[in-house]
Amino acid sequence: MALEATLTSIWDYDVAANRVQLDGNWSRMLGGPPGETVTPIRELLARVHPDDRRRATKASFDCIAGRTAEYSQEYRFRDQQGEWLWVHSRGRVTGHDEQGRASRMIGTNIDVTQRKATELAASRQLEFLQALNQTTLELMERRSRAAILEALAGHAAPLLEATQVEVALVEGDELVTHAYGGARPTRGGQRAGRREAALSWQAIDAREPVIRHGLIAGAEPAPQYRQAGFQAIALFPILHGPRCLGVLGFMREADQCFNAEDRQKGVLLAQLAALAIHNASVYEDAIQVTEAKTAALRESEQLYRSLVESVSQGNYIADRRSIFTYCNPAMYVLGDFAPGELVGQSSFRLVAEEDRPQVMAKYRQWINDPSIRHVTCEFRVVAKHGRQFWVEQNTDFVRDANGRVLEGRNMLRDISERKEAEAALRRSEAQLRQAQKMESLGTLAGGIAHDFNNILTGILGFTQLSLADLEPGHAAVPWLEGVMKSGERAKGLVQQILTFSRKTESSRSPVRLQSVAHESLDLLRSTLPAMVRLESHLDPGCAAVLADPTEIHQVILNLCTNAWHALPEAGGTIQVTLAEYAVDLAFAADHQPLQPGPHLRLAVEDNGAGMEAETLERIFEPFFTTKEAGKGTGLGLAVVHSVVHAHGGAIRVHSTPGRGTLFEIFLPTLPPAEAPAPAGAPADLPGGRGERVLVVDDEPDSGTVITRLIEKLGYQATYCGEPFQALALLYTNPFDMLVTDLAMPGLPGDELARQALVRRPELPVLLLSGFIEPGKQAKLRQIGVREILDKPPALAELAGALHRCLNGQVTKPAAPH
Known part of the structure; x- marks a missing residue:
């Protein structure tokens, strides 16, 4: 569930086979139906953006070769619709072959397209606003109109990525170009009437921007632009009140369209040009000391303030003591304050209490260093009614001739979405680390199972x-x-470890949960401390269910262990109940995937600490835990949820803080005709008639006990502890059957069987092993192995397998779930 919520996919790269297995989230991220996929690595790389492919490939090779400990790359990937999405891919090598070369990598793919788009848009907007602010400051420092227009044209060209910018002012019936900017330096002074500058006059008359593309092939009345080699133009009227002062024009050589963002920038620059031109006129007329021009200057400054106040980011000015002296409207909206409420207050009152000491310390450091003119910092802000969010603040310090700070001009930007994306990434990285731990647990479990089952073979066999x-x-x-x-x-405990670590597949059969619950509770009673009271109420008449006993055993253990950990140190009570329950239509609708009908209700209740509503919402998330570090993986309840839903059941949880928690599991029952038959008297075991059987096992105790059990069943058994010697015995003696262990040094059991069957295709082969990977069983049957048994085998299992092998019968493996 957490992986789906964060658009995260887990991948498993088989280095030797050059194949990558991806979980169902990957297909969903690409716009396809959910489902696991196995894809050659070359097909995945072919869909990586050409500009990113070489870098991403090299990074993976460096990790595989051991030059880097971790693979971490961000690249563009083509989805099902042909669109590019950004992916953050991370992983580590988790397996090596016998030569020490990397054989397996596991990692995650996270869709960061939204984060990239947000960062790009925010970065571009911030860059433009900072450049616009810098341009405004430089224009205000100039007095003459010529200097202002020259500075405006020079700064405007890179802001709209234009080849050339021109500023033309209306003089009577003509437009006179006063300044040029951009890559084509041109002297001003050119004049044009309505015929020569038809598009510019169109913008002036309509008081609206005029944008044209494809001028080379087009029929627009713009010969001067076509002759100059421009393919796209954007003309913005310079409006000041009811008057149009002229046109601010942008030209591009490449046929790159001016988009809506360019249009918005152009309108702002034209407004700035109007204010700057008007200011220049005011300052020039102010030399003649006219009161009318002084009033116009005040009007111009008010218009400039209106422009700043129209910006969506919060802007404010604070004095040396960090007291608000001015805030734009967006600043009040950002913090839910009433207009004017902040002026005269300390700006530090907005900083969250946990961040305030660090921000104040940094501020003291900045104002006391005369070399610092601009700073950027991030911190949490508390709005008027307690809402807390992250902001990025850019501050420009205004200092006097001695370097003393007079005031700070600040711009705030809400970066809460970016912070949430970073937090999601950290959670995904933690999940990857836990997944790698589980992979290591699985590898360890397989080794333990093999060795431990060999030991158990001797113990149980000799017994x-x-x-x-x-x-x-x-x-x-x-x-x-x-x-x-x-x-x-x-033996059952080993199987539980293997199932939990996903090293074996589960199979289901009709089961009476009363017996499973009794065994689980007997095991729990031997481990619970004396101050914990375990009570059970198990209805002996409950119907059977279709289930995997090992998985249900694990569910009961996990729920009871969680209940135990929720109890206080002084102890408490855990109550386990099993009874039949009739699910009606309304209950089924609220508890998918249940269907109306007879069910079993398995309940585990404790009188411990209980849980808050926030914790209840997350208890089934993988890797979520409220226990302290080192005392829980966060997988116990996730496993319970997975097992119950895989069995077609549902879970209901009630919890009250300070009073305890009740977990209820509902599983559909089987009709009486499908219930397991009661255990009767043991049937006679099928025996041999003196057939000769060769037993091969490198473990002497295991091999000896298997040999003696086979002899007890009426066969002539010969034990051999060395597989190569056994192969020679098979070639020179008329053995009727081969029984071999799987994991043996030098010549494994599967290879021994293969070579024996090449010489004697009709030879029955029974294979025993302390642990067999689920995927390997099909390969063993393909080479001719008739029966496969786990160590230690029960005598009845061994007798049945020997009888079936010698009589040409093959047992099909149970279907996994």
Whole structure:
């Protein structure tokens, strides 16, 4: 759920096969239907933007070669509709082959298109506003009209990426060009009437911008622009009140259209030009000391302030003591303040309390350093009614001749979206680290399972042989049966570890949850401290469900362990209830994917600390935990949620802070005809008729016990601990069957079987192993292995597998879920 909310996809790169497996979020990010995909790496690289492909490829090779510890790249990727989206890809090498070369990488892809677009738009807008502010300051420093127009033309060209800018003023019935700017330096003074400058006069008469593209091939009345080689022009009337003073024109050689953003910038620059031209006239007339011109100057300054106040960002001026002396309207809107409410107040009152000491310390450092003219900082702001958000503040200090700060001119920009995107990225990185931990756990689990199951093979096998040799009433029988029960529990524990770490696939069958719950609670009672009371109310008449007993066992353990951890140190009570429950139409509608009908209700309730509503909303998120570091992975309830929904069930949670929590699980029941039959008396085991069986296992205890069990079943068994020697025995002796371990040094069991079947295709082969990867079983059957058993095998399982092998029967593996 968290991965979907943050548009994050997890990928798994098989370096040797050059294939990448991507989860369902990747297809959804590209605009396709959700679903896992496996794609050659070259096909993925072909869809990376050509400007980014080489960099991204080199970074991945550097990580694979060990030159860098981590792969981290941002690049553009073409989606299903042919559009480019930005992807932040990160990963690490998680596996190596026998030569130490990288064989596997795991990582995440995060869609950062929105963040990139926001950053680009914000950056461009900020750059323009800063340049506009700088241009305004420089124009205000000039007095003559010629100097103002020359500075305006020079600054305006790069702001709109124009090849040339011209400022033409109305003089009678003519337009006179007074200044040029851009890459084509031209002297002013050119005059044009209505016929020669038809487009400019059109803008003047309509008091609206005129924008034209494709002038070379077009029929617009603009011969002077076509002759000069311009393909796109934008003409903005310079308006001052009811008068139009002239035209501010932008020309481009390339046929690059002027867009809506260019139009908005041009209008602002034309307004600035009007104010600057008017100011120049005012200052020139002020030399003659006219009161009328002085009043016009005040009007011009008011118009300039109106321009600043129309900007959407918050702007304010503060004196040396950080007291507000001016705020534009956007500043009041940003903080939910009434107009005029901030003037005379300290600007530090807006800074969040947790950030205020650092901001004040930096401010003291800045004002005491005469060399600092401009600074940028980020901090949290508290609005009038308590709303808190992040801002970026750009400050220009105005200093006197001695470097002393007189005032600070500030611009605030809300950057909350960017901060949220950065926080989401950090959460995704944490999830990747947890996923890598789980991958390591899976690898460790496989190794433990193999070695531990080999040990259990000896323990359980020798115990079975001992029981077979004893009379039913012998005093040692109960003790040996206890050893068998403990060994079977240990075997089940290994399977739980493998299932949890996703090293084995689950399979479902009709199960009565009463027995699963009894076994789980018996295990819990042996681990819970004495001050924790575990109560159970399990209805013995409950119907069966279609389930994986190991996964349901894990669900009960996880819920009870969570309940235990929620109890105070003095202890408390955990109550487990199992009963039938009739789901009606209304209940099913509120608890998808349930359907109306008979269900089982499994409830786990504690009288512990309980949870707040905010915590309840996130308890099933992967990697979310309220426990302190090192005491939880955040996966327990996520696993419960996944298992229950995979079984077609639903979960309901009630919690009250200080009173406790109740988890309720609802699972659909099976019709009586599909329920498991009661256990009856054990059937006679199928035995052999003296057939010769070769047993191959590099572990002497395991090999010896398997050999003795086979002999007990009526076969002639020969044990061999060295696979190459076993191959020679097969070639020179008429064995009727081969029973081999899988993991053996020098010649693994699958290769031993393959070579034996090349010489004797009809030879029945039974393979045993302490741990087999789920995907490998199909390959073993393809080479001719008839039966596959996990170590340690029960005597009945071994007897059945031997009988089926020798009689040409093959057991199909259970369908995984």
